[in-house]
Amino acid sequence: MRNSTAILGALGFGAGLMYFLDPDRGRRRRVMVADKALHLSKKCDWEARRKAADVCNRVSGLIVETEKLFASEQLTDGQIEGRIRARLGHVCDNPSAIKTIVQNGAVMLEGHVLSDEYKAVRGEVDAIAGAGRVIDRLEIHDSKDDHPALRHRHRERDTERWSPGMRAAAASAGGGLLLFGLGKRNLAASVLSAAGIGLLARSAANRPLSDLLATGEWKALHVDKTINTGVARDRLFDILKYPQYFPNFMRHVRKVEPIGDRRFRWTVDGPVGTEVNWTVRITGAAPNEEIHWAGADGEEHWGFIRLETAEMGMTRLHFEMNYVPAAGRAGQVFAQLFGADPKSILDDDLLRLKTYLEKGKLPHDAAARRYETASSELRVADVMTQSVAAATVDTSLHDVAQMMADFDCGAIPVVDRDGGLHPVGMITDRDLALRTVAHNKNPLTMIAGEVMTDNVIAVNPETNVEECIEKMELAQVRRIAVVDDAGKLCGMISQSDIALRAPAMDTAELVRDISLGA
Numbered sequence: 001m002r003n004s005t006a007i008l009g010a011l012g013f014g015a016g017l018m019y020f021l022d023p024d025r026g027r028r029r030r031v032m033v034a035d036k037a038l039h040l041s042k043k044c045d046w047e048a049r050r051k052a053a054d055v056c057n058r059v060s061g062l063i064v065e066t067e068k069l070f071a072s073e074q075l076t077d078g079q080i081e082g083r084i085r086a087r088l089g090h091v092c093d094n095p096s097a098i099k100t101i102v103q104n105g106a107v108m109l110e111g112h113v114l115s116d117e118y119k120a121v122r123g124e125v126d127a128i129a130g131a132g133r134v135i136d137r138l139e140i141h142d143s144k145d146d147h148p149a150l151r152h153r154h155r156e157r158d159t160e161r162w163s164p165g166m167r168a169a170a171a172s173a174g175g176g177l178l179l180f181g182l183g184k185r186n187l188a189a190s191v192l193s194a195a196g197i198g199l200l201a202r203s204a205a206n207r208p209l210s211d212l213l214a215t216g217e218w219k220a221l222h223v224d225k226t227i228n229t230g231v232a233r234d235r236l237f238d239i240l241k242y243p244q245y246f247p248n249f250m251r252h253v254r255k256v257e258p259i260g261d262r263r264f265r266w267t268v269d270g271p272v273g274t275e276v277n278w279t280v281r282i283t284g285a286a287p288n289e290e291i292h293w294a295g296a297d298g299e300e301h302w303g304f305i306r307l308e309t310a311e312m313g314m315t316r317l318h319f320e321m322n323y324v325p326a327a328g329r330a331g332q333v334f335a336q337l338f339g340a341d342p343k344s345i346l347d348d349d350l351l352r353l354k355t356y357l358e359k360g361k362l363p364h365d366a367a368a369r370r371y372e373t374a375s376s377e378l379r380v381a382d383v384m385t386q387s388v389a390a391a392t393v394d395t396s397l398h399d400v401a402q403m404m405a406d407f408d409c410g411a412i413p414v415v416d417r418d419g420g421l422h423p424v425g426m427i428t429d430r431d432l433a434l435r436t437v438a439h440n441k442n443p444l445t446m447i448a449g450e451v452m453t454d455n456v457i458a459v460n461p462e463t464n465v466e467e468c469i470e471k472m473e474l475a476q477v478r479r480i481a482v483v484d485d486a487g488k489l490c491g492m493i494s495q496s497d498i499a500l501r502a503p504a505m506d507t508a509e510l511v512r513d514i515s516l517g518a
Contacts, residue, residue, distance in 0.1 A: 054168075080102045080107070091123075092114070092120070092121055094113075097147075106134075109121075109125065111139070114142070114143075114150065171200060174196040174199025174203060177195050177199065181193030225318075225320075225347060228314040229353075229358060237289075239357065241285065251348065251349060251352070263281045265277060265278075303322065380460065380463045380465065381482075384461065388409075391403065391427065392415060392416070394447055396448075397444070397446045404429060409492075409494075411494075422489070425456060432451065458483045469498065478495045
């Protein structure tokens, strides 16, 4: 038995040496292990500091509350109002819809509140020490749809999660009970060991035992995250409005495929090398501001991305999502125990996005690198738009603008007068604005030849997408004409065409070098 153990140990040690001393990939593997070890040490240090700070804050609060029992306290109107505002956030979903005014200790409440929250709001206000007479002018509503101030969607308050200090205390107690129980061999010790395991699991997953034991009603999980990036809002929106980009910075999203009607099929990593699929539909979008989505086939999840302008020219990106784990309760708890839950993954992925946008480099562990599709076989004819409108140099600008509206496009190619369909120029919506209105000219009296750009960049339908992308990058344009062997216009290819049909990595390179470099 000992010989077998020694042999297995030697084989494992040898395999480990071969893995880390491999001449091709060994150095990278050693660096990655060192990085992970450093990250783990920093994370443990941060968690320890966070838990210690939480305990200190709670002890300080307890001391203050104890002192208040033996001393009279005179509160100013500002202090009373501050305490009321702090308590409202615990009992109502839209505290900003309630206005509080405190004068000489008297409290006036104005605004809007839901009927099922009204009693709790009044109870908290009445319980504030130092608050005198309450003048109630609140308007009570049965539904959030009754008033715009109540429609803002807040995440559900999670009262089932423990604070860092509570989790640390529970983990310590659970570990102590488990060690004590293992040292004894009787029924009482077994019960103590089981209790210790329960406390450890409750602390690690930070979920109620009813969830861990698969009892009770399972609720959808909520994830939210906010980061600041130096990329402008419009350029960031150009990336995020196409879910096909996401594998370029998300580690576990293998691919996102458009399937029509604003629906996308997601393929993500599942347990033990499997894959999980679901369908999402974009339910709303405000250019450069918000994108909303929801499950398309009855899945109980929704989410949104919001972009805001922050200080120092930064853009604040807020991501929020409600979802039901594909593997159910057990899969979620298991993932949380090992730091692989969606919250942890999302934190890492958004940092990858920040690096990808600001430095223009795909992360080494992005899903797009592992599941990259060859694009050398993809032709322009496979992705171009064939039915395009064209103008001549004599076409009025009014007709050109009408073409843009009818075909929902931002550029119209200009062809020669003799009907040969040979491109001689290009008019974009930008040209219409900068070369007419910006120069105090009347666009209704002008023709296409006066504002078009005569430097036409074109490709052939048989050109592969990689070469087309290179031409777009070199010219810093978002769309180019497609001409046949005779030089006649036969289509257009734009950034959107490539984004909708080309592989993710090509799309990412195109948008990074054109949209972010424009």
